[in-house]
Amino acid sequence: MLKAVILIGGPQKGTRFRPLSLDIPKPLFPVAGLPLIQHHIEACILLKNLGEILLIGFYPSNQIEPFVNEMQRIYNITIKYLQEYTALGTAGGLFHFRDQIRCGNPDAFFVLNGDVCADFQLEYLYEFHNNNPNALVSMMYTEATKQQSLNFGCMVIDKKTNEVAHYVEKPCSYVSAYINCGIYVFSLDIFQTIGEVFSNKQSDLFKPDSSNGNREASHMQLENEILARLSGTGKFFGLHVDTWWSQLKTAGSAIYANRHYLELYKKAANRKFHSHGKGDEVLCTVIPDIYVDSTAIVDPSAVIGPNVSIGPGVVVGAGVRIQESIVLANAVIEDHSLVLHSIIGTQSRIGKWARVEGTPTDPDPNKPFAKMENLPLFNRDGRLNPSITILGCRVSVPSETILLNSIVLPNKELARSIKNEIIL
Numbered sequence: 001m002l003k004a005v006i007l008i009g010g011p012q013k014g015t016r017f018r019p020l021s022l023d024i025p026k027p028l029f030p031v032a033g034l035p036l037i038q039h040h041i042e043a044c045i046l047l048k049n050l051g052e053i054l055l056i057g058f059y060p061s062n063q064i065e066p067f068v069n070e071m072q073r074i075y076n077i078t079i080k081y082l083q084e085y086t087a088l089g090t091a092g093g094l095f096h097f098r099d100q101i102r103c104g105n106p107d108a109f110f111v112l113n114g115d116v117c118a119d120f121q122l123e124y125l126y127e128f129h130n131n132n133p134n135a136l137v138s139m140m141y142t143e144a145t146k147q148q149s150l151n152f153g154c155m156v157i158d159k160k161t162n163e164v165a166h167y168v169e170k171p172c173s174y175v176s177a178y179i180n181c182g183i184y185v186f187s188l189d190i191f192q193t194i195g196e197v198f199s200n201k202q203s204d205l206f207k208p209d210s211s212n213g214n215r216e217a218s219h220m221q222l223e224n225e226i227l228a229r230l231s232g233t234g235k236f237f238g239l240h241v242d243t244w245w246s247q248l249k250t251a252g253s254a255i256y257a258n259r260h261y262l263e264l265y266k267k268a269a270n271r272k273f274h275s276h277g278k279g280d281e282v283l284c285t286v287i288p289d290i291y292v293d294s295t296a297i298v299d300p301s302a303v304i305g306p307n308v309s310i311g312p313g314v315v316v317g318a319g320v321r322i323q324e325s326i327v328l329a330n331a332v333i334e335d336h337s338l339v340l341h342s343i344i345g346t347q348s349r350i351g352k353w354a355r356v357e358g359t360p361t362d363p364d365p366n367k368p369f370a371k372m373e374n375l376p377l378f379n380r381d382g383r384l385n386p387s388i389t390i391l392g393c394r395v396s397v398p399s400e401t402i403l404l405n406s407i408v409l410p411n412k413e414l415a416r417s418i419k420n421e422i423i424l
Contacts, residue, residue: 001051002126003106004044006037007090008114010058016250016374019392019409020343025063027055027114030328031254032261033291033309035067039261040112043120045075051104053077056093057114058084090222095194102188111222113182117257119243119264120183128239129185132162136190136235137227139164140181142245143369146174151374153180153223155231157238164238167231169223177369178238180223181245190226197225249374251343252361252388256372258326259307262289284316287323299335317352324360334399342389345410350391351399358388359405377422384420 008027017026028035034042037055044053053071055064064081071079082097094101094111101109108129110122121140129138141155154175156166168175201217220226230236244260246253266289284298287305292298296314303321310316310327317335327333327344334352341358350356363370375385389403392410397403402417412423 001049001104001106002047003051003101003104003109004040004047004053004122005094005101005109005111006040006044006053006055006114007093007111008037008055008057008059008064010084010087011060012087016377017248019390019407020251020254020345022410023346023393024328025059026248027057027059028064028067029248029254030309030311030326031117031248031257032265033293033311034261036117036248037114038071039117040114040120041071041075041079043122044110044112045077047110047122047126050077051106053079054097054100055079055081056084056097057081058087086216087219089219091194091197091220091226092218094222095191095198095220096218098191098194102191106188108185108187111184111186115248116182116245117248117253117261118181118183118245119260121241121243122183122185125183125185125239128162128237129187132237134234135187135237136193136230137184137186138237138239139227140183140241140245141178141238142181142241143177144179144371145367145369146177148371148373149174149177149179153227154178155180155238157240162237162239163234164227164231164236167223167228167236169221169228178240180227181241182247193230194220194226197229246372247374249372250361250387251390252358253372253374254326254343255307255324255341255360255388256362258309259289259324262291262307262309311346328393343391345391345393345395347393348391348395348397350397351401353400354397355402355404356389356391356397357402357404358390359386361387384422 027037061083068079068081084093088096129135153169154171155164155178156176158165246257282292282298283300284302290305291309293312295312296310298316299318301318302316307324308322311329313330314327315332319336320333322339325339325342328346330347331344332349337350337354339356341360342356363372379385386405390407394411395408396413404419406418406421408423
């Protein structure tokens with residue numbers, strides 16, 4: 001029997017995802033028609049002998065439980081949300097809920113970071129883990145550019161044995177182009193290692209020169225405190241994957257992930273995704289790949305795609321053109337409007353003959369292994385970095401106006417065209 005754990009963080013996280021995360025918890029933000037972590041769940045249910053899926057985070061339970069109940073109904077598998085009493089870190093949450101993870105004595109358990117978007121190959125990872133009898137943890141890793149690797153966990157790999165000889169989280173200088181994918185499989189004995197770190201931190205709290213400050217010993221980071229400790233011990237192994245992988249840190253990365261998930265699900269015809277929307281069944285002109293919820297209303301004269309997801313209850317008027325965008329639930333796009341490289345928030349309305357356009361933020365296609373940059377909101381000159389245009393929930397854009405490379409917070413009614421601005 002196997003288990004899977006998805007680490008979803010909490011409301012203090014995902015600040016770079018605002019204003020979208022102000023009304024939708026980032027783990028539930030829809031990408032390619034499904035909440036982000038539902039893609040994780042769909043990958044997990046393909047595992048043989050999967051007994052249970054656990055979500056660990058510190059979002060209020062009333063924000064996550066309805067989703068959990070719906071997932072149990074769809075997939076007919078036990079799914080539980082374990083709410084942390086405070087932010088415990090990526091290893092602290094695992095240790096705090098170790099009894100729930102060990103219940104039933106699973107042979108191993110998977111851990112997936114909730115902000116990862118990927119072509120998950122969990123069965124392949126499990127086979128790799130079993131082929132290394134001494135392994136406490138096996139991890140997927142991929143490759144980034146030399147400069148981008150500094151933003152990830154980096155590792156040095158023994159190519160003959162696949163052992164991780166050295167691991168550093170977000171190093172100050174170049175270590176390796178091999179980066180952590182945030183997808184792991186653990187043996188149950190890992191809790192002994194985490195317990196040793198916990199005991200050492202508890203002891204340090206009572207020392208006069210303790211550097212831990214007020215932080216509790218229960219707060220532990222998997223990457224810094226566990227993986228770095230295990231590197232070079234013969235118990236930590238890495239599986240190289242060259243399939244698609246990304247992180248969902250910013251709104252721009254959601255557009256990028258949307259494209260790849262649409263492509264993945266188109267190839268994998270056996271996935272249950274296809275039962276969630278009508279896609280190519282819409283009567284308008286379609287440029288693949290797109291997702292259209294079955295409850296959306298799209299005028300036959302509209303042109304949709306490529307890389308577009310349209311959520312439930314959306315109304316798309318006559319002559320509308322949408323490309324490289326995500327339109328969230330119950331939004332209205334009136335006749336002859338144009339939406340490019342944008343995310344349209346829940347219940348927002350775009351008037352007739354309006355233009356909403358952002359700047360593409362995809363990885364540099366001329367650099368091998370390039371990943372999403374996830375730039376800060378402002379550059380060193382204090383100017384807004386080019387990015388997709390984002391409308392928060394319940395934003396009203398009047399007819400015949402233009403929005404370029406701008407961010408609009410929720411519940412705003414615009415009165416003019418804007419360019420390179422944030423409307424607070």
